[in-house]
Amino acid sequence: MAKSAGSEPLNGPMQRLEQIAHLVRSSRNAFTTLDRALHTLTEVLGARGGAIVLADASPKRQQEWACGDDQRQIIQMGRELVDGVEAHGEATARHTVLPGSRPGRTSEGMVLSTPLTGVQQAIGVMVIFCLKQPPVPLGTALACLNVVGTVLGCHLQTASLQERLKAQPDATSDAAAGLAASYNPDQIVGHSARMKAIMHEIQQAANSRSTILLRGESGTGKELVARALHKLSARRQQPFVKLNCAALPETLLESELFGHEKGAFTGAVKTRRGRFELADNGTLFLDEIGDMSLAMQVKLLRVLQERNFERVGGHRPISVDVRIIAATNVDLEEAVRHRHFREDLYYRLHVVPIVLPSLRERREDIPSLVGYFLARFNAENRKHLKISSAAMDLIVEYDWPGNVRELENCVERMVVMTRRDIVAPEDVPLSMSLSPPPLAAVAETPAPSPETRSSTLPKAVAEIERERLVEALQTSGGVQTRAAMLLGITPRQLGYKLKKYRIAPKTLIG
Ligand SMILES: Nc1ncnc2c1ncn2[C@@H]1O[C@H](COP(=O)(O)OP(=O)(O)O)[C@@H](O)[C@H]1O
Ligand SMILES: [Mg+2]
Structure with missing residues (x-):
C-alpha cells in the first residue's frame, strides 16, 4: 500500500507530461491543444480550477480559457499577471484568498502560475488554483508548470508564425487576410459543463442518420450546431441546405421544399427542384419548424416516413437520401397539447433532441465569447480595443434575453462606438438591447x-x-x-x- 502511495504521485505528473507532449505533437489546432493541456494539468494537480490568458501579441482568435470552478476569478488573476509576464519568467506559487462568486464568500488556497514562453517572447500565463496542497511535492508541481509553460508557449509561437505565413499571399490585398486567419465562423465557443456536454452530443450524433431536433431560445446557436453536425458527418462534402419554415407562406413553402413542375401554378414557367432534392446525400436544416402550418406538417411527415415525395404539380415519386436537422424555439410539447403541432410529427422529429442552454445558464462562457467576438470585430474595424474587468463583470451579470446573438451585436456596437482604448462599464451598450x-x-x-x-x-x-x-x-x-x-x-x-x-x-x- 505504502508503495503505490509513494510511486503513484511521482508517476502521475510524468505520464501527464507525456500526454501533453503527445497533444502538442499531434495538434491540429493550437488553441484546442492549449485547452486540453490546461484540463490535464488542473486534473493532475487536483486543482479547483485553472485558466490561461494570452498576452496581446499572441494570435487573436481567442485570448482566455478556463476550466473547473471559480473560472471568472481565476481568469481575473490571469489578467492581472499577464501584463507583467516576462519571457524569462518561471513558475511560482503563492498563498491567496480568492473572492467568491457571491459577496462575502471567499476561497483560500494556493495559486500556481507560470508564464507561457516562446523563444524570447512571453505569450501568456497559466494560472492554477488549488484549495489544498497538490498531491505532488510543490517543487515537482512547479517543475511541471515550467515545462508545460515552455512547451505550450513555443507551440503557440510556432502556430502563430505558420498562420502568418499562410496569410501572406493575400496580405497585399488588405488587412482582411489577417482577419481570415483569426476568425473562424464555425467555431463553437464555450467551456462550461453544459457546452461540453453538447459538444459530446454533437460528436455522437453527427454520424448517424437519425433526425435531430435542436431546441433552445433564439440566439443560442442552433444553426451553428446544425452546421457543425453536418461538417462532422460523412456527408460533409455534400450540400447543407437550409430552409426557414417560418419565413414563407404555406404554398411557397411547399414548392420550396418539394419543388414544382413546369406549369404547376401561375408563374411556374419551368421545373424547379426543391430543397429536399438539392440536399440529396447531404443535410437539410429546417429552421423554426415549430411555426410550420398543420397542413405542411402532414406533408413533411409523409416524406419523413416514406423518404419520397412528389414535386408540386408532379406525379412521379422522387426519393432522396437526406439527413434532417430541425430547430425550434417553440415549446413543442405545449404546441402539441394545443394541437398546433402534430403529435406524430413531434415523435418523428424528437429522435435525438439537443437542447441548447441560454446564455444565462452558462455565464462562465461569457468571457470567452466576449474575447472571441472582440478579436473578430477589432480585426474588422482595425481597432485594438480591450475590455476592463468592470465592463466584463457588467456583461457577465446581464441577463442576455437574446443570448449569443445579442452578445455578438453588443460587442460589435461596443467596438464601433467606443472611442478610448479600454472599454469601461458605461461603454457597454446593454440598454439598447431587446429588453x-x-x-x-x-x-x-x-x-x-x-x-x-x-x-x-x-x-x-x-x-x-x-x-x-x-x-x-x-x-x-x-x-x-x-x-x-x-x-x-x-x-x-x-x-x-x-x-x-x-x-x-x-x-x-x-
Ligand atoms: N457557442 C457559440 N460560439 C460562437 N458563436 C456563437 C455560439 N453560439 C451562437 N453563436 C453566434 O451567435 C449568433 C446566433 O447563433 P444562431 O446559431 O443563429 O442561433 P439560433 O439559430 O439558435 O437563433 C450567430 O452569429 C452564431 O455564430
Ligand atoms: Mg436561428
Missing part, C-alpha cells in the same frame, strides 16, 4: 396610493430606489456617469441597478 421594457411605464406610473402601496419593506425600498434612479437619469440627461455621481454610487453599480430594474436610460430622455 428595455416599460421604463416609460415606470416613469408614468402614478405615485402609489396608501392602499396600493407596497406591502413589504424590501418592495418599498426597491420602489424608492427605482424612482431615484429614474430621477437621476432624467436630471443628467441620460448621462450615466453623471447620474451615478448624483446618486453617490459608481457607474458600475448604476449599471447593475439599471439592469435589475430593467431601466433603459434612452427611453427616459426627450
